[in-house]
Amino acid sequence: MSKPKLWTKDFIIISSTNFFSFVTFYLLMATISLFVTEQYHASQSVAGLAVGIFVIATLLARIVIGKYLDRIGRKRVLIVSLIVFLVITLLHFEANSLMFLMIIRFIHGAAFGVISTTAGAVVADLIPDERRGEGTGYFAMSMNLAMAIGPFLGMILSQYTGFKTIFLVGSIFSVVGFIATLFLKVPKVELSEQQIKEIASFKVRDFFEPKAIPISVAVLAVTLAYSSLLSFLSTYAKHINLVEVSSFFFIVYAVALLATRPFTGRWFDERGANFVTYPLIICLAIGFFFLSQAHNSIIFLVAGALIGIGYGTVQSSFQAIAINQAPSHRKALATSTYFIFLDLANGVGPYVIGTVIALIGFRELYVAMSIWILACIGIYYVIYGKKAAAEKKSAAVQKATE
Numbered sequence: 195m196s197k198p199k200l201w202t203k204d205f206i207i208i209s210s211t212n213f214f215s216f217v218t219f220y221l222l223m224a225t226i227s228l229f230v231t232e233q234y235h236a237s238q239s240v241a242g243l244a245v246g247i248f249v250i251a252t253l254l255a256r257i258v259i260g261k262y263l264d265r266i267g268r269k270r271v272l273i274v275s276l277i278v279f280l281v282i283t284l285l286h287f288e289a290n291s292l293m294f295l296m297i298i299r300f301i302h303g304a305a306f307g308v309i310s311t312t313a314g315a316v317v318a319d320l321i322p323d324e325r326r327g328e329g330t331g332y333f334a335m336s337m338n339l340a341m342a343i344g345p346f347l348g349m350i351l352s353q354y355t356g357f358k359t360i361f362l363v364g365s366i367f368s369v370v371g372f373i374a375t376l377f378l379k380v381p382k383v384e385l386s387e388q389q390i391k392e393i394a395s396f397k398v399r400d401f402f403e404p405k406a407i408p409i410s411v412a413v414l415a416v417t418l419a420y421s422s423l424l425s426f427l428s429t430y431a432k433h434i435n436l437v438e439v440s441s442f443f444f445i446v447y448a449v450a451l452l453a454t455r456p457f458t459g460r461w462f463d464e465r466g467a468n469f470v471t472y473p474l475i476i477c478l479a480i481g482f483f484f485l486s487q488a489h490n491s492i493i494f495l496v497a498g499a500l501i502g503i504g505y506g507t508v509q510s511s512f513q514a515i516a517i518n519q520a521p522s523h524r525k526a527l528a529t530s531t532y533f534i535f536l537d538l539a540n541g542v543g544p545y546v547i548g549t550v551i552a553l554i555g556f557r558e559l560y561v562a563m564s565i566w567i568l569a570c571i572g573i574y575y576v577i578y579g580k581k582a583a584a585e586k587k588s589a590a591v592q593k594a595t596e
Contacts (some may be wrong), residue, residue, distance in 0.1 A: 198322035200329050205320045207378045211276070212313040213336035214371030218283060218364040219306055220344025223248070226299070229357050234292045244299055249499040249541045251303030252310075253534060258310045260530025261401050264523070268316055269380040275308035276375055280368040286361040311533060315526035318517045319381040327462025327470075327514045330456055334510030340501070342448035351443045406516040406528040408577040410535035413512040414464030415570045416475070417536055418504050419482065421543030429486075430556045431494075439491040446495045458507045462514065468582050470511055471574060478504025479567040486560035509536075515578060 226240035226248075234240075249267055263271055282302040289295040314333075321329030351360045435491030462470045481500030495539040520528035551559050 199323055200325050200332070202320065203331075203377075204379050204507040205329070207374050208320065209333050209336045211272075211371045211375045211378070212310065212317075212333070213340050214374070215276075215279065215306060215368045216340030216449050217344045218245045218279075218346075218367045218371075220341055221348045221364050222283075222286075222362060222365070224345035224348035224516055225352050225357070225360055228352060229360075229409050230292070231293070233289075233357070234295075237294060240292070244295065246541065247296055248299050249537060251300045252307035253537045253541065255304040255307030256311050256530045256534045257401050259311050259395050260527045260534075262527045263312060263315055263530075267487050268312055268526075269378065270378070271308060272312045272316070272378075273372075275305050275312065276368070277373040277518065279305040279309060280365065280372055283368045285445070286364070287358065304454055307533075307537075308595075311526070311530045314513075314529035314533065316366065316378075316380055318525040318529060323518075325459075325463055326518055327467070327511060328515035330517070331507065331510040332460070334506065334513065335452060335455055337539045338451050338506045340442035345444055346441055348582030352489030359594070363584050396548045399483065401527075402437065403516075403520045403524050403527040404535075405519040406531040407535075409519065410513050410532045412482050412570065413509060413532065413579050414535040414539045414576050415573050416478070416505065416508060416512075416544070416567065417539035420501075420571075421540050422547045422559065422563055423501070423551075426544070426547065426551065426556070430560075432525045433556050434464035434488060434494075436488065436491060439494060443501075446498040447506070449502075450499035451502040451506040454503050454507065458503075459510075462511055466582060466586050467511055467515055468586075469581050471579065472571060474504045474507050474511075475567060475571050475574065476504075478508065479564045482506075482564035482567060486557045486564065500561045536594060577594065 223245060230236045230244045231242040259271065264580065277304065282298050282305060285298045286295075289298065301379070310493065315317050317329070317333045321333070348360060352477075379384050427441055427443060428437075431437050431443075458470055458474070477500055479502055484493055484497035484500060488497060513529075516528050516532040518524055547559065554562070
C-alpha cells in the first residue's frame with residue numbers, strides 16, 4: 195500500500211514561507227543588539243530589551259491568534275500578517291530613535307508570532323496522519339535551516355557591510371515569503387455552531403489546548419537548556435578562543451540535521467515517538483558535554499552536529515505529538531500552545547542562564563546543561579513516554595489476537 199503524498203505544492207509553499215520568515219527573524223535577532231549599542235550608544239541591558247520585546251510580542255500574539263485563527267480564516271490571517279511583517283522590516287530603515295525602534299520591534303514580534311502559528315496550523319492539515327512525524331520534521335527543517343543561515347548571514351553582513359544591507363536582505367526575504375503565499379491553497383476548516391460559540395467565549399481553555407500542554411512542558415524543559423546556545427554561544431566562543439569557527443556552528447548543526455531527517459521522521463511514524471526520542475535526548479546531552487570540553491574547532495563543531503541532530507529532531511517530534519493529541523478542529527490551538535511554551539523557554543532561559551554563568555562559568559554551565567537534559571528523559575517518560583509505550587504494547591497484543 196503506497197503512502198499518501200507529502201511533498202505537495204502547498205506543503206512546499208508553506209514551508210518556504212515559514213523559512214523566509216524565520217531567516218528574517220534570526221538575521222535581525224543576531225544583529226539587532228549590536229545595532230542598538232552602535233546606533234544609539236545604549237547599554238547591553240537596553241540592547242537585550244530590543245531582543246526581549248520581540249519575544250514578548252510573539253508570545254502574546256500566539257496566545258490570541260490560536261483562538262481566533264479559524265474564525266477569521268487562515269489564508270487571510272497569513273496574508274495580512276506577512277504584509278505587516280514586510281512593512282515593519284522596511285521601517286527598520288527609518289529607526290532614528292530608540293523608542294521608535296522598540297515600537298516596531300514589538301509589532302514585528304507580534305506579526306512573526308501570527309505568521310509562525312498560522313503556518314504551523316496550516317501545515318498540520320496538509321500533512322497526512324500516516325506521515326505526521328516525517329512531515330512535521332521536514333517542516334521544522336525550514337526553522338532549523340533558517341536558524342543556521344540567519345545568524346550566519348547576520349554576522350557576515352555586519353562584518354563586511356552595514357546595518358542598512360542587513361535590513362535590505364531581511365526585506366527581500368520578507369517579499370519572497372509574501373509572494374510565495376499568494377499561490378498557497380489553504381484547507382478550509384468548517385466550524386460547527388458549538389465550536390463558534392467556544393471561540394466567542396473567554397475561558398482559559400479557549401486560548402490553550404489542554405491535551406498539548408504536557409508535551410509542551412517537555413519541550414520547555416529541553417529548550418531551557420538549548421536557549422543557552424542562542425544567547426551565549428558567541429561569548430563562549432570568544433572565551434575559549436574559537437571565534438573564527440563560531441559562525442559555522444549552526445551551519446554544521448543544520449547540515450547534520452538535514453542529513454538525518456529522512457531517517458528520524460520515518461522512524462517516528464513507523465516505530466513510535468519513544469524509539470526516536472530517548473536516544474536523541476541522550477545525543478543532545480552528549481553534544482552539550484562536548485561543547486563544555488571544547489578546546490579546539492573539531493570538538494566544537496562535533497558538538498554542533500550532535501546538538502543539531504538531538505534538539506532539531508526532538509523539537510519537531512514533540513510538535514508532532516502535540517498536534518496528534520488534539521482534535522482536528524483544535525490543531526491551530528495545539529500549535530499555538532506548543533510554541534507558547536517554546537517561546538517562554540527562549541524568553542526566560544537566557545535571563546536564568548545568564549545568572550548561572552555569573553556564578554559557575556561557561557564550561558560548568560554546559561556540563562550542568564548536559565545533566566539537565568538527561569533529567570529531561572524522566573520528564574518525557576512521565577509526561578508521555580510511559581503512556582506511548584503502554585499504547586504500543588496494547589496495540590501489539592490486539593494485533594496478535596486478531
